[in-house]
Amino acid sequence: MKPAQIQAFFTTLATANPQPQTELEFASVFELLAAVLLSAQATDVSVNKATRHLFLVANTPQKMLDLGLEGLEGYIKTIGLYHSKAKHLLQTCQMLINQHGGQVPRTREALEALPGVGRKTANVVLNVAFGEPTMAVDTHIFRVSNRTGLAPGKTPLAVEQALLKRVPQAFLTDAHHWLILHGRYVCQARTPRCWECAVAPYCDFKPKTLEG
Template structure:
């Protein structure tokens, strides 16, 4: 894919959604951190439902740590892998209090040192909470980048490096959100909605999915 096509793709994304953001609900960097940790292999919808009950009760590292694992589990047991995530969240809260004065750190290294926080989660926090240019490659972005030809790669790290290189600078801040939303609602895993896609005419995906025919 040539640079002109990439620029046009992101121009269209921006025109359709000038101010994209995460679908996770949060009001502070800490709330976003907890939501992202809990969102691994779970839907944003399920996380938001749980957080609407948890955050009114506890929404600081001190408050959630005070719940303990057994106290946190009832709030998040509707989310997949909740036992492991509960342990990670409680330990993360302890480290935030002991090492960072109860604040979410603003460096990748410090973020990735927290339990349950990998490179993808760190990138989300840096980009969404702190306004830094970072692209968190999840399954949606990995699929869209490879399928469309925007930034093909064999693994998430390779796709991230390519995206940071090939996405025009003026679009890098929001590229993460546009690509996730495109993968979540249009360029879906099993059957991409090519007939309803704003970039279908310039996408490199060749076996375009035809519009479904209505049953007679």
């Protein structure tokens, strides 16, 4: 995809959805961190169903710790990998209290030092909570970036670095939301919905799929 096509690609997505948001539900930076940690290899829908009840009783690191492992697992057992996620979340809560005064840190290094928090999770928190122009490359962004020719790469990190170079500055802060939503609802894995894709004219994907 050439620079003029990339500009048109994001202009189109921005016009359709000027203020894209994560579909995870949260009311604080801590809730966001917890929700993103729980969302690994799980859908946002399944995480939201669990956290709607969880955050009513545990919306701070200390309250989460007070639940204990069994108590926390009771709230999140409908989420995949809930046992290891519960342990990681409680360990993270302890670190937030011990090392960060109960607050979520604002640096990548400190975020990635938290149990269960990898680069992708750190990128989501940095972007959504603190407005930094990061790219949290999940399966949707990886697929869209390669399929469209926007930012091809063999690994999530390679795609992330390519996106940061190729996405115009004006779109950087919101780009990962647009790409996730586009991959989730339009540029789907098995059958991309090219017939209803507003950015199809700028896309390198040749075997465009037809409705039917």
